Amino acid sequence: MKKIIFCFIIASLVFGETKKWDAHSAYLLPQKRWEMGLFQPFRYGYSETIEYSVHPLWFFVMPNFSLKKSQSDFAGFTSASQYKIVYPTPFLNMIAKEGIMGIIAPDFQMPPMLGLSASWLMSKNMSGVDLTLKGGLDLGFAFGDLDTRSTIDLPLVYHRLGVYYNNWGFHTGLDVQKNISEKIGVLVDADLRLLPGLNGNYSLEHKLLLSWHKSENFRVLTGYKFVMGEYPYGSDMRLLPYIPIFETWVPMIEFQWARKKQ
Amino acid sequence: MKKLLSILGVLLLGCDPFVTEFEDLSNALMYEADSKSNETYDSGNVKVVTWNIRFGIARFPFFGDSCGDDVILDDDTIEKNMAAIADSLNAIDADIVLLQEVDVSSKRTGYMDQVQYLLDNTNLNYGCYASMWKADYIASDGIGRIDAGNAILSKYELTDAERIQLRLRTDQDGLTQYFYLRRNIVKAKIPALTQGAKDFYAVDIHATAFATDDTKQQHIDKYVETLAEIQSSGNYFVTGGDLNSVPPGSEFDYCLLDMCPDEKYEDENGNEIDYHSIDSLTSGPHKEGAYFNNFDGERDILLPLYEAYDAAIDSVDANLPIHLTHGPSTSYEMNDIKYDRKLDYLFTNGIWENTLSKTHQAAWELSDHLPVSAVLNVGGE
Numbered sequence: 001m002k003k004i005i006f007c008f009i010i011a012s013l014v015f016g017e018t019k020k021w022d023a024h025s026a027y028l029l030p031q032k033r034w035e036m037g038l039f040q041p042f043r044y045g046y047s048e049t050i051e052y053s054v055h056p057l058w059f060f061v062m063p064n065f066s067l068k069k070s071q072s073d074f075a076g077f078t079s080a081s082q083y084k085i086v087y088p089t090p091f092l093n094m095i096a097k098e099g100i101m102g103i104i105a106p107d108f109q110m111p112p113m114l115g116l117s118a119s120w121l122m123s124k125n126m127s128g129v130d131l132t133l134k135g136g137l138d139l140g141f142a143f144g145d146l147d148t149r150s151t152i153d154l155p156l157v158y159h160r161l162g163v164y165y166n167n168w169g170f171h172t173g174l175d176v177q178k179n180i181s182e183k184i185g186v187l188v189d190a191d192l193r194l195l196p197g198l199n200g201n202y203s204l205e206h207k208l209l210l211s212w213h214k215s216e217n218f219r220v221l222t223g224y225k226f227v228m229g230e231y232p233y234g235s236d237m238r239l240l241p242y243i244p245i246f247e248t249w250v251p252m253i254e255f256q257w258a259r260k261k262q
Numbered sequence: 263m264k265k266l267l268s269i270l271g272v273l274l275l276g277c278d279p280f281v282t283e284f285e286d287l288s289n290a291l292m293y294e295a296d297s298k299s300n301e302t303y304d305s306g307n308v309k310v311v312t313w314n315i316r317f318g319i320a321r322f323p324f325f326g327d328s329c330g331d332d333v334i335l336d337d338d339t340i341e342k343n344m345a346a347i348a349d350s351l352n353a354i355d356a357d358i359v360l361l362q363e364v365d366v367s368s369k370r371t372g373y374m375d376q377v378q379y380l381l382d383n384t385n386l387n388y389g390c391y392a393s394m395w396k397a398d399y400i401a402s403d404g405i406g407r408i409d410a411g412n413a414i415l416s417k418y419e420l421t422d423a424e425r426i427q428l429r430l431r432t433d434q435d436g437l438t439q440y441f442y443l444r445r446n447i448v449k450a451k452i453p454a455l456t457q458g459a460k461d462f463y464a465v466d467i468h469a470t471a472f473a474t475d476d477t478k479q480q481h482i483d484k485y486v487e488t489l490a491e492i493q494s495s496g497n498y499f500v501t502g503g504d505l506n507s508v509p510p511g512s513e514f515d516y517c518l519l520d521m522c523p524d525e526k527y528e529d530e531n532g533n534e535i536d537y538h539s540i541d542s543l544t545s546g547p548h549k550e551g552a553y554f555n556n557f558d559g560e561r562d563i564l565l566p567l568y569e570a571y572d573a574a575i576d577s578v579d580a581n582l583p584i585h586l587t588h589g590p591s592t593s594y595e596m597n598d599i600k601y602d603r604k605l606d607y608l609f610t611n612g613i614w615e616n617t618l619s620k621t622h623q624a625a626w627e628l629s630d631h632l633p634v635s636a637v638l639n640v641g642g643e
Binding site: 096097098099104105107108152153154244245 | 336440
């Protein structure tokens with residue numbers, strides 16, 4: 001069960017930042033509409049100005065909550081602020097173990113940790129292309145002795161958890177989305193994470209996804225994610241999803257569903 | 263089009279293997295000291311040492327090879343241990359150093375490049391390295407990223423360095439084998455030591471420790487074959503390493519000595535069984551790496567080497583207490599044993615100055631293996 005949860009969480013990091021249905025734009029979900037995917041969090045339009053999201057499976061091992069609030073338009077861009085809170089300690093202690101799936105050495109007991117993130121998002125449609133700019137500050141608090149040897153030095157993971165070792169960091173990014181037909185859309189994004197002072201202080205993630213909108217309530221996505229960055233052992237890059245034993249990249253496939261609560 | 267090709271190139275680079283596998287024969291990775299000492303060989307004897315340095319963790323109770331349960335040592339202690347190893351090598355003042363279990367980019371040792379460190383902190387100038395375990399991530403026991411292997415260091419320039427793959431274990435399932443060690447022999451030419459028309463080679467090996475099938479026999483056979491090729495070509499070699507084999511006539515069962523408190527043997531179905539009793543040596547089950555009679559002939563597996571070449575410590579003396587080279591890292595704390603068997607050897611097809619061969623047992627705190635050194639009588643027949 002732990003293996004399944006871990007694989008799911010890793011997959012979620014790859015799949016979890018698709019845009020429209022607008023997860024990472026400044027646009028909010030319509031009131032009472034919910035969306036979720038195999039690997040995406042559950043999102044809900046609470047009101048015309050507030051949307052919240054939570055990853056239901058993660059929640060039991062890594063409690064998390066995110067809130068997006070619409071803001072006044074800025075320079076012609078639709079704007080929103082987003083706030084996230086996450087408590088990763090239970091999950092990290094699950095994988096600090098002996099034997100298979102011991103991702104962190106059992107020497108280490110992970111202390112209580114809290115991650116906070118605040119972002120500003122600005123979106124605009126320009127000549128049929130949806131453009132979103134975003135940026136923000138990440139804070140990580142460890143309430144106890146967090147040993148620097150307990151890092152997980154893997155793409156996607158190292159820099160997301162790096163904020164707990166560095167206490168703070170920045171993130172910024174750009175999303176571009178265009179519908180190339182009534183049913184088919186394409187999304188390209190790039191996200192930069194900076195952790196000034198950390199040994200392995202940046203990562204750049206890029207994603208390209210094609211989406212097929214079967215209806216308002218269901219769509220399928222496929223594509224890749226590319227990650228490059230600096231790690232404690234040096235620079236590295238990886239195309240994801242990657243299957244180690246077969247030593248090959250495979251396209252990601254994601255199914256997403258949506259409904260409007262009556 | 264160029265842009266597209268560049269993008270494709272970057273994406274393909276992102277597809278480096280997660281676990282590195284090797285061809286039967288490949289190039290070793292070459293090193294040089296940042297600042298080389300001015301060593302030129304003119305004549306005289308050549309001192310050689312072999313040492314399994316246990317990736318600089320000294321007697322740390324590592325989970326994988328002793329009764330410890332720790333995985334990652336702190337950077338300061340690694341640095342201190344490596345400095346002590348460098349000091350020992352400088353004190354021995356060898357011309358050629360054959361190393362086993364050297365980390366060059368491993369989570370467990372703070373990603374220190376230990377080959378480069380030793381070159382930069384000893385009187386050795388050149389090195390070559392061959393990985394035996396290289397993976398982006400070992401998702402077991404928190405090992406994480408790993409790159410560990412064998413290295414040859416030398417005062418004189420190394421050329422034609424080769425990594426010779428040894429057969430993988432066959433007593434593991436496919437998944438375990440994929441993430442497991444790929445042991446090798448590393449071989450390099452040392453042009454400065456050429457004697458007339460005879461080239462001079464250094465050959466370093468780390469044979470399997472834990473296999474319970476015939477993998478060890480395969481490794482020693484490949485080693486013997488590699489040395490025979492050099493010999494039949496009319497060239498010289500010095501060779502050695504951690505053969506993970508005991509000398510002929512040695513004790514061969516260390517199961518009960520190496521057994522950890524309350525440790526049981528686990529069969530393929532996960533059932534726990536007691537190891538054999540001391541008076542039932544052959545019945546098993548045996549502890550991996552502690553029993554040297556897993557197949558017919560294993561107790562005499564090194565005889566072909568002793569018969570064909572000159573051993574730094576000859577077979578008559580090899581089992582004397584002063585020549586023992588290994589004790590698991592926790593055996594001192596558990597049983598007051600610093601070293602109890604010989605696993606590390608030096609051979610040549612030339613001639614050693616036998617009175618100068620030495621097992622450096624004072625270095626027992628720096629690894630679970632001890633260095634063995636010998637002096638080659640260059641030009642001796």
